[in-house]
Amino acid sequence: MNKFRIPWRNSVYMRMLLLFIAILTPVYVIGLLIYNWGIQAVKEQVYQSMDSQTAYYLNELETKVEQMKILLLDSLNDDNLNNLATISPIMKISERRSAITRLQQRLFAIKSSSELIEDVAAYIPGTDTLVSGVYGYDNIGQEGLKLLGRTGQRFTTAPKLDGDTLKLRAPFPNSRNRKPLFLVEVTLSLEQxxxxxxxxxxxxxxxxxxxxxxxxxxxxxxxxxxxxxxxxxxxxxxxxxxxxxxxxxxxxxxxxxxxxxxxxxxxxxxxxxxxxxxxxGPAQTYRKWLWFFLATGLLIVLFFSVSLYRSIHKPLVTVIRAFGKLQAGDLKVRIHRRNKDDFNYLYAHFNRTVEQLNSSIDQAYRQTILAQRAELKQLQAQINPHFLYNSFFMLHRMVKMEDNSKAVVFSKKLGEFFQFVTRNSEDEILLTKEAEHARIYSDIQAMRFVSRLQIDIEPLPAWIQHCYVPRMILQPLIENAIEHGMRNKEKDGRIRISYGRDGERFVVAIEDNGTGMDEETRGRLERSLDEQSLGQETEITALINIHRRLRIKFGPDSGLGFETTPGGGLTVRATIDFGGEKHVSDIAGGR
Structure with missing residues (x-):
């Protein structure tokens, strides 16, 4: 045998190297794009945060200043302030002091309304009086008079800078043509x-x-x-x-x-x-990390490529050589490996496959014989004269009675039935197709025996619909229930087809309320099902044929079972061991 060689370009090493590079390249490109996107996202988030902060702060500041202006204008109506500005000369000293005290309390209350207010003062030039909410009573003095002359005679709608201070002023009256009787001033705290x-x-x-x-x-x-x-x-x-x-x-x-x-x-x-x-700045460090991970990824690619080359290439050569010996007819070939890895599992299954090859050939031979006999039974069913001419006589009566709607439905179902039974290209079909054929047959029989028979069929579970089963395993069971179970039923006949699970096995149950089956007949039938030799000169009925085909396909835990119902009737159970729902996809994918 020639030494097994793999071209360098097709080697596992090169393929894995290119595969890892192909995988990592878009990952790092996407990483760089995400990094750039992240930088832009950070900038946008910073802008949104700064924008909302400044807008909120400015709105709050406007609200506070508006409140100050309201309190400032309201203070112009203060009785104490107006009395001090107009009738102070005729007021008693005690009354004047009380008015100043109450005015100071009013001004201090305004000052306390906001942490941004440093002081609130009232200037009364007619009496040379200055009342401060913080500092109390004093004379205006020359500096105060100059301030009044420099400020103007109008209400300040916005805080004004006055040297190192920020002021809000409200004169009374608010007129350019008249000298104010008094002026109230709010000083904002720049520190606050x-x-x-x-x-x-x-x-x-x-x-x-x-x-x-x-x-x-x-x-x-x-x-x-x-x-x-x-x-x-x-x-x-x-x-x-x-x-x-x-x-x-x-x-x-x-x-x-x-x-x-x-x-x-x-x-x-x-x-x-x-x-x-x-x-x-912190995000910039991630760029260096990206390049670091890129270099590290390349090293990992090289390391794993070499490692996989050594751990996969050589075991594959061993398997291929063993298959070569098997192809040459050496059924004694075995593979042994000390390492307990996945290939050891593969070798064990290879050895088991070789061990079962002879029995598989025998099973294939038996299956071929049964398939031929099943085809013979199917051909006999296709030309069953009773079903054939009774169906056409019924169709004739529908047409003659001008029951066109039922005739259309009946003829369509009859056509679908014969279309199915006359196509023999596949030995195995999808379970959903087999169930559909059984339903069509049941509908035909239910229309034929509408006055004496009712057939109920449950929907096929979704998880099992796409599994393959031998052809013609359900319809013969329903036919058997009608011909034998309903033979003496003149009315109220009922057949129910249901689907269920028994552990990891799928079960189809065909129940009828007919005459049932005596123990002797059931025992004889069960013994016929257990016959292992196909060479016996016993008739292989449809039930036995179905039972043996299920066992050959799905193992000894599959097949038919019978159960009599108390009060009459018989239940036939077709069990299919798919190996559990978790293996259904494997069975559906490859027959």
Missing amino acids: LDKSLSYLIQPGQDEDAALIRASSGERVAGARTGTIGFAMSTREPPFPPAADGKTFADVEGRSVFAVYHYSKKLDMTLVKTVEIDSVT
Whole structure:
């Protein structure tokens, strides 16, 4: 025998190497794509987070300032304030002190309404009086009078920068043409604004959050971590002063991402900036890991290719050589292997196959004989004169009585029946086709004996429909039940075909309520079923033929069984040992 050789291009080593490379290449390409997608997703998530944070903060700040303005305007109607501004000269000292005290309490209540308010003060220039919610009562002084003259006579709709402070002012009356009787001023705490903005930035990342005056571009308040915030505070903002949006900018050689929202009510723009590398930096390390895994994967490919070459190629050569000896007629060939691996399992089955080859040849011979006899029985059934002419006589009566609908159904089923029995190209068919043929036969007989017979057939379970069985195993059982069980039944005859399971075996039960079978007849039939020799000169009936064909195909646990029903009737059970539902797919895939 020539030494078994495999071309280098078709070798297991080369195929496995190419296979692993082909598998890993798209995996790593997809990994790189996912990495890039992840970077973009991180950026988008950062933008969404920054956008929602800034929008929410600005909305909250607007709400707080609007509340301040409401309280500020409401304070203009305070009786104590109006009395001090108009009738202070005629008020008693005690009344004036009480009015100032109550006014101070009112102003302090306004100050306490928000953590962003540093102080609330009322200026009454007519009496040179300054009442502060925090610092109490004092004279306005020259600086206060200058402040009143510099501020103007109109209500400030948005906080105004006044030196290092942020103010909201409301004069009364609110007119450019009249000098105000008094003015109430709210001073916002820039320290508290900075503190509130610090909640928008995360420790450990180079971020900045700031409120910028839209009209002047001045930085009103802000919080920062790292150096980006300082750099952003010392340069012109890279975005329109009164707009919403996002932008990328380079600050001192670093890429910065900025999100900004403008508030018309505050005349301010809230901007939050973050250095891109501080967000995506941790993800950059995954690129190195991807290349590392790529190199590691290639090493694994080489290692497994060599290992599989040694563990698969040589055992395959052994198997092929053993098959060569078997092909040459050596039925004594055996394969032995010390390693307890999958090939040892293959060798064991090879040895078992060789051991059973002679018995398989004998079984094939017996099966051929039974198939020939089954074909003879089938041909006899095809030309059964009673079934044939009775069916045509019934069809004739339907046509004659102009019962066209039943005639159409009956003729169609009759055609399907004879179409099935006259096709002998396959010894085995799908169980679903065999069951369908049995149903068609049952429908024909039920229409023939409609006044005396009812046949009920359960649906075939889905898990068993695609298994192959010997041809003509169900219809003869139903025919036997009709001819023998229903022979003396003039009415109320009933046959039921059901499907079930007995452990790992599939069972078809044909039950009738006919005359049944006496013990002597049943014993004789069961002994005939147990006959092992086919050379005996006994008639092989349809039942015996079906029983033996099932045993040859599916083993000794398959075949027919009989059970008498109390009160009359007989149940014939056809058992098929498929080996359990888990093996059905193997049986269905290859016969």
